[in-house]
Amino acid sequence: MDIITPGIGLLFWNTLFFLIVFAIIGVKIVPVISKGLKDREESIDNALKAAEQAKADIANLKAENEKEKEKARAEREEIITSAKKKADQMITEATEQAKTEAKKIVDDARSSIDAEKREALAEIKGVVSELSLDIAEKVIRKQLSDDAAQQELVAKLVEDANI
Known part of the structure; x- marks a missing residue:
């Protein structure tokens, strides 16, 4: 039974070695492990705080982003409205200018037509008067071929001139 029941010396030395190893572990290894665990706990706390801060920053950035989107939408609407107004104004100005140009062209055409009409009438009067003179001359020559008719x-x- 010696194998099953250990001797007192063995128990003593095993207990002594156990206490020595336990003391070494308690003095050397436990503080290192404890410090590592505290550091890990602090880093996790810091990471959680940083994550919460990042979450708050993201919320702020989202709010700012929404504000900027609204501002951009308002600017876009203002630009579109301004562009529509300018386009309408340009169309109105172009229409007015076209009307003015058309009126000027019509007026110029009327003036030109009137001038050509007057010129044509003057030319016709000249031709008619020449023809009238030629006809009158031929008629008078024929009627005044004798001396009695001339007298x-x-x-x-002379009688008509005195009246």
């Missing part, structure tokens, strides 16, 4: 015409003209 009668001169007397009539």
